[in-house]
Amino acid sequence: MTLYTYTALDKKGKTKKGTQEADSPRLLRQTLRSEGLAPVDVEPARVKQESATTRRSLFTRKASVSEIAMITRQLATLVAAAIPIEECLQALSQQVSKPHLQAMIKGIRARVLEGHTLSDALASYPSSFDQLYCAMVAAGEKSGHLEVILERLADYSEQRQQIRSKMTQAMIYPIVLTVVAIGVVGALLTTVVPTVIDQFKFAGQKLPPMTQALIAASEFVSSYGLWLVAGIMLALVVRQRLLKKESRRLLNDKFNLKLPVFGAVFSGVETARFARTLSILTSSTVPLVEAMSISSGVLGNRYIRQKMLAASDRVREGGALWTALENSGLFPPMMLHIIASGERSGELPNMLERAANAQDRLFEDQVNIALGIFGPVMIVLMAGMVLFIVMAILTPMMDLNSLVG
Known part of the structure; x- marks a missing residue:
């Protein structure tokens, strides 16, 4: 057909x-x-590989991580039932309800019917199936354990989605709290404060330094507030344009790792992702050097990716994995000890997964501690600003009442 x-x-x-x-x-x-x-x-139908332009298009809807996990889980169930792969894909296309998923699965099945392997057919959609996914499927096809590989891929996709959700939740709370605090203070400075201050100016009263500072802040926000917001947005746009160059992006990623607190979190997330990906690939009979190269490709930080590629070169030259990772200076001692133990005992995949789990738990603890500290600190700062505004207004009013008395 x-x-x-x-x-x-x-x-x-x-x-x-x-x-x-x-x-x-x-x-x-x-x-x-x-x-x-x-x-x-x-x-x-013309089944073509996605171009770079297609992948970057704002109007092209690609499959989400959760959708890929669902498709992978269902495909693993069908393959485990010893159904031919083209029939599995046909049943899967009838199972999904979203048009963009149906079109993608039908396109993959068309390439399989043309004689391509499943991994090659999946590689035609790089925005949905990355290099790691295709390499693991290829390893499953060669070893004859495709259903096991697909189950591992589904677990990996779900874990990655959970980590992404945790990072998003961790970022939303402080951002919302900061925006609300700035909005409240800005509204007070531009609406309430000028009205009250005009009464003091009309009375010709000598104002205390606190009130004069509040007046200066109110006039600055009223005159330059919109320009300040526009300048910040323009700076973000310019920064995004500058980071399109690979060399600047590399320097920016290196700088992010040196940030206090955040640098350790970024490094921990990336090293855990590398260890987990390497664990999945090595347990799927992918050679270690090739697995390291693929695992480096899934990292978001270009500086860490460069370091991991250098580590894979050391392993290719005959060095031990834990030594190569130690030379990168990115992995904590605990992870290195676990990986070294796995190399000596011949259970490297299990130890890599254990190291990734330990790093993920550390990340969750760091996020919980950071959120636990950030919330009260922001509330105290906001209360302090409001108290300053109230005292700056009340002080001249009390002085005026004493004079009248």
Whole structure:
């Protein structure tokens, strides 16, 4: 069967487009007529690899991490039932309800029917299936344990989604709290304070230094507040443009690792991701050097990626894995001891996973501690600012009342 794209009209005259498999265009037209559609155009679907432009397009919807985990889990169940891979993909395309997932799975099945391996077909959609995913599927196809590899990939995708959700939640709370604090203080300085201060100026009263400082802050925010916000947004846009150059991006990633507190968190997340990915690949019979190269490719920090590629070169030259990682200066001693123990005992995949789990727990503890400290600190700072504004207003009012008395 061949995958076709069609354009048809329904009973109300509305245009409907889609993709469907059929033995020939004539049979597809008959099928469409039986469904109450009037076929206008039927042609073979062109299954092409995604280009870099397609991957970066804002209007191209790609499969999310959770969707990939769901598809992988369902595919593993079908493969474990000894069903041919093209039939598994056909059943999977009928199972999913979202159009972009249906189109992707049908495209993968079309390439499999053309004689490509599943890993090659998945590689046609790099925005959804990265190098790690395709390499593991290829290893599963060669070893004959594809269903086991798919289960591991589903677990990995779900774990990655959980870590991403934790990082997002950890970032949302302080950002929202900071924006609310700045908004409240800004509103007080631009609306409440000028009205009250005008009364003092009208009375010709000599104002204390605290009140004069508040007046200066209010006038600055009223005059330059919007310009300040626009300048910050412009600086962020310019920074984003500058970071498009690879050399600047590398320096920025290196600088991020030197930030107090945040640098350790960034480094911990990346080393845990590297160890977990390397564990999955080595347990899937992928050679260590090749596994290190693939694991480096999934890292977001370019400086750490460069260090890991250098470590893979040392392993290729005959060095031990834990020694190569130690020379990078990125892995904590505990992780290095666990990895060294795995190399000596011949249980490297299990020890790598254990090291990644330990690093993930450390990351969660750091995030919880940081959030536990940040919340009260922001509340105290906000209360201090409001107290300063109130005291700056009340002090001249009390002085004025004493004079009147």
